[in-house]
Amino acid sequence: MSETGFFTDTTLCIGCKACEVACKQWNELPSDGFAFTGESYDNTSQLSGTTWRHVAFVEQVAVDPAAASPIVEKWLMMSDVCKHCTNAGCHEACPTGAIVKNEFGNVFVQPDVCNGCGYCVVSCPFGVIDLVDPIDADRKYAVANLNEARRDNNQTAIQNNGGVAGKCTLCYDRQKIGETPACAKACPTESIQFGDLLELRERANARVETLIARGIDAQLYGAEDIGGGIGPLNAFFLLTDRPEVYNLPVAPVLPSTRQPAGYAAAAGTALALAVAGWAIFRSR
Amino acid sequence: MNPDYYGRPVLKAPQWGTSVVAYLFLGGVTGGLGIIAALADPKDESGRKLRKTARYTALAVAAANPAILISHLGRPERFLHMLRTFKPGSPMSLGVWGLLAYSATAAATTVLEDGRLTVLQALLGAYLTGYTGVLLSATAVPLWSAGKVHVPAASVCSSVASACALASAISCLTGNSEALRKLERFELVATAGEVAVLVHFSLTGGPRVGRFASRVAAPLALALVGNLVHVPKKHERLRTLLTSALTMTAGYLFRKALIAEGIASTKDPGAGFRQPE
Numbered sequence: 239m240s241e242t243g244f245f246t247d248t249t250l251c252i253g254c255k256a257c258e259v260a261c262k263q264w265n266e267l268p269s270d271g272f273a274f275t276g277e278s279y280d281n282t283s284q285l286s287g288t289t290w291r292h293v294a295f296v297e298q299v300a301v302d303p304a305a306a307s308p309i310v311e312k313w314l315m316m317s318d319v320c321k322h323c324t325n326a327g328c329h330e331a332c333p334t335g336a337i338v339k340n341e342f343g344n345v346f347v348q349p350d351v352c353n354g355c356g357y358c359v360v361s362c363p364f365g366v367i368d369l370v371d372p373i374d375a376d377r378k379y380a381v382a383n384l385n386e387a388r389r390d391n392n393q394t395a396i397q398n399n400g401g402v403a404g405k406c407t408l409c410y411d412r413q414k415i416g417e418t419p420a421c422a423k424a425c426p427t428e429s430i431q432f433g434d435l436l437e438l439r440e441r442a443n444a445r446v447e448t449l450i451a452r453g454i455d456a457q458l459y460g461a462e463d464i465g466g467g468i469g470p471l472n473a474f475f476l477l478t479d480r481p482e483v484y485n486l487p488v489a490p491v492l493p494s495t496r497q498p499a500g501y502a503a504a505a506g507t508a509l510a511l512a513v514a515g516w517a518i519f520r521s522r
Numbered sequence: 523m524n525p526d527y528y529g530r531p532v533l534k535a536p537q538w539g540t541s542v543v544a545y546l547f548l549g550g551v552t553g554g555l556g557i558i559a560a561l562a563d564p565k566d567e568s569g570r571k572l573r574k575t576a577r578y579t580a581l582a583v584a585a586a587n588p589a590i591l592i593s594h595l596g597r598p599e600r601f602l603h604m605l606r607t608f609k610p611g612s613p614m615s616l617g618v619w620g621l622l623a624y625s626a627t628a629a630a631t632t633v634l635e636d637g638r639l640t641v642l643q644a645l646l647g648a649y650l651t652g653y654t655g656v657l658l659s660a661t662a663v664p665l666w667s668a669g670k671v672h673v674p675a676a677s678v679c680s681s682v683a684s685a686c687a688l689a690s691a692i693s694c695l696t697g698n699s700e701a702l703r704k705l706e707r708f709e710l711v712a713t714a715g716e717v718a719v720l721v722h723f724s725l726t727g728g729p730r731v732g733r734f735a736s737r738v739a740a741p742l743a744l745a746l747v748g749n750l751v752h753v754p755k756k757h758e759r760l761r762t763l764l765t766s767a768l769t770m771t772a773g774y775l776f777r778k779a780l781i782a783e784g785i786a787s788t789k790d791p792g793a794g795f796r797q798p799e
Contacts, residue, residue, distance in 0.1 A: 277528040284530060294527065327662065333615035334600075335607035353603045354596015356537050357614045360661035363797055365533040365788075369596055401596035466797065482795050485527035490662075491797040494611060496670040497660045504652025504674035507715065511682050512557065512648070514711045518704050519561040519569070 241343030242413065243472035244422065245438040246317055247445060248484070249456065250429035253279055253315040257291040260424035264409065265290065285318060287370035287404035291421050292318045294484055316475065316484045317421070317430055320345065320366045320406035321460060323492075324469030328403075330494045331361035336403075343435070343472055344408040352402035359403065363468065363490035372400040408473070435472060442476060454478055459486060466491035532794030533662055535785045541594040546654045546777040547684070548583050548590065549621065550677060551770075554685025555580035556628065556647025558705070560640050568700035573640075575692050575701075576685075577632045580647070584625040591621070613657035620649050651681035658780065665730055665787035666780070667798050672723035676776070679716035683709050683745075684773035687766040694762045702762065709769060710749040716776075717742055730787055737779035741772035 261267065267288040275281050278295035285292045296314040323329075326345045329337045336351035337358060347358075347367070358367050409419035417423070422432035431438060439461050449456035456478050460471030468490055481488045559576035563569030592601045605622075609615035624646040631639045655674030658666040666673055686709035693702040720742075724735040748765030787793055 275528070277530075280528070296527070330609075331612050331614060331661075333607075333609065333612050333618060334603040335609065336603070351600075351603055351606075352597070353600035355594075355604075355614060356596070357612070357657075357661075359534050360536045360663050360666075360788075362534065363662045363794070365531065365662070365794060368534050369537050372596070403596075466799075482526065482792070485530055485532055487532055487794050487797060489796040490794075491667075491799060493660045493662050493667065495799070496667060497611075497613065497656055499670045500656035500659045500674040501652070503671040504655055504678050505648075507675040507678040507719075508557075508648040508652060511678065511708075511712060511715065512561070512644075515557065515561045515682075515708050518707050518711070520563050 241435040241472060242408070242433065243322060243343070243435045243438055243474070244319060244408070244419070245431045245433075245442050245461075245474060245476070246319065247429050247431065247442070247476045248314060248316040249449060249454070249476060249478060250427045251293070251315040251317055252427055252429075253293055253295055254426060255282075255293050256424040256426060257317050257421035257430055258282060258289070258293060260420040261291045261406075262289075264412070264420035265407070267404075285320070285366050285368075285405070287368040290319065290404075290406040294318055296479070296483055312479065312483070314479060314483070316477070317425075318484070318486075319421070319473050320408075321364050321474075322406075322408060322472035323364075324472070325467055325492050327361040327363055327468075327493050328358035328367050328405075330492070331357045333357060340410055342408065342410070342413055344410065344413075345405075345472075346407055346410050347403055347405060349402050349404070354401045354403065356403070361493050363466065363487060363492065367403050367405040370400045370402055370404045406473075439474075442474065445476060449476075449478075464490060467495045468492045526791040526795075529791045531789050531791050533664070533788040535788040536661075536663065536781070538594065538781055538785075541590050543774070543778045543781050545587060545590045545594070546677075546781075547774045548587055549654060550651050550681025550773065550777075551684050551688060552580045552583035552587065552628070553624065553647035553650030554682040555583065555689065556624065556643040557651070557682060558685055558689055558708075559631070560644035560647075561708075562701070566700075568698055571696075571698050572689065572693065572701035572705070575696070575698070576689055577628070579688060579692065580643075581625075581628045581632050584621070584628050587621060587625075591618075613653055613660055617653050617657060620646060620653060624650055648678070652678045658784065662794060662797060663784045663788055664790065664793040664797075665734060665784045668727050668731060669723050670798070672719050672727070673780070676716050676719040676723070679712045679719060680773045680776045683712035683716060684770050686712060687745075687769035687773075691763055691766040694759060694766070706749055706762070706765070709765075710746070713742065713745055713749065713769060713772075717746065730783070730790070734779050734783040737783070738772060738776045741768055741775055745769040745772050 278297035280295045294316045298312040300311045336348045340346045422430045446456045460474035555576045562573040604618045627643045655677030659670045659673040690705045745768040753761045
């Protein structure tokens with residue numbers, strides 16, 4: 239089976255947050271609280287263990303002292319999501335095997351296997367996956383109420399018990415029954431496109447060409463190898479500004495690439511100490 | 523124009539607290555004691571006594587470790603899920619198996635007093651002193667990832683120094699002065715090594731590393747002084763015990779500062795934009 243993914247075209251995003259709502263609804267994810275941040279229209283702030291889509295609003299104004307009113311310099315929106323890396327830091331770090339690559343090539347956390355050690359959280363170069371706090375019993379959802387596909391995945395009810403890591407599943411349950419993931423389904427402008435990865439990449443390249451022809455400085459983020467050992471992203475983006483503007487790392491690195499140097503340093507130090515220790519303890 | 527997104531960090535902060543700090547410290551101590559048990563000379567009385575001290579202490583500390591490790595999990599009742607797979611590419615998975623293998627070997631050595639098992643315990647012990655450093659540096663956390671060589675090397679030194687300090691204190695109290703003299707010299711070498719690694723890390727790692735290192739500088743410097751200073755014979759016992767306490771405090775604070783400043787570094791907006799190779 240070919241791999242699936244998301245192509246999020248930020249030039250089409252209108253900031254309606256239908257993706258956020260659809261994701262919360264379908265996956266039965268609890269609220270992260272309610273706060274007005276004053277950061278443009280973004281009161282979600284970031285992805286979390288229970289927020290798997292996050293619409294970023296880049297509203298930056300440059301004040302021109304000569305002009306009567308501030309001039310809006312940037313007005314960008316982007317629906318952020320787990321990148322579903324080819325080589326995923328969380329997947330490599332997971333000590334229980336709870337995090338797997340499924341048959342669609344997506345990174346999936348099996349919530350009934352995860353024991354909440356938190357090592358995936360620090361191993362994600364994109365700051366996506368996070369631990370879910372234990373959730374009160376009265377907010378748990380009954381497994382009996384879930385449809386068959388979701389019960390088979392043991393996906394949502396256990397997720398909501400908390401104490402485990404959570405992130406976008408790329409709607410594994412919906413994909414299994416041939417449905418489009420909730421966010422892509424709900425997106426009214428096709429800013430979020432779901433489909434076969436190769437087809438999505440072709441479509442994205444064509445879109446970039448069109449935009450450049452119209453004089454828009456468009457670029458893809460993660461459609462090809464993003465570097466640092468991570469490879470291409472199954473959820474990639476079309477951006478019209480530098481990645482940092484959208485709070486995306488410009489040079490992410492797969493953490494495990496540092497292991498050989500680390501083990502070599504530890505072994506070298508231990509050997510040096512052992513030699514010194516031998517001289518101290520075994521000298522006559 | 524803002525260089526970042528409303529000052530929001532790119533990365534997620536580790537949700538690791540005191541139990542992880544305690545595990546990192548005690549895991550290193552038990553591993554270091556395994557090394558000391560193998561180094562102790564079985565040909566003389568004091569060496570045999572030291573070997574016994576190191577073995578029993580290593581076993582006691584190793585026995586306490588799993589409880590601490592389990593207590594930090596979001597779902598402690600699922601600890602055994604760690605054992606449903608073996609992933610050498612995950613320092614956390616390899617570490618759990620390493621800890622189990624070490625504990626089993628430590629128990630076997632204590633009972634059987636076998637020479638080959640002693641060497642195996644020392645090798646596994648060396649792994650325990652260093653793997654936690656690799657576990658931290660092979661993450662996206664800015665402070666830890668900046669020290670892919672320094673953090674593991676300093677972890678080994680710190681663990682060995684703390685193990686020496688614990689064995690010193692016990693040897694002092696049990697009157698094994700010959701072993702005590704050697705342990706203190708070994709402790710001095712390990713502490714000096716740790717200081718050298720941390721100084722180099724601070725000089726190359728920027729202000730964030732400087733902040734971290736400044737939190738361990740005082741106890742480390744005092745421990746060094748305690749190891750080097752000469753005092754009248756009647757105060758020798760006090761000096762030994764104080765120095766041991768200082769070295770172990772430095773070892774604990776090294777891990778504590780590493781975790782605390784590591785968490786702080788993830789909250790630094792823009793710190794995750796360009797990640798170290």
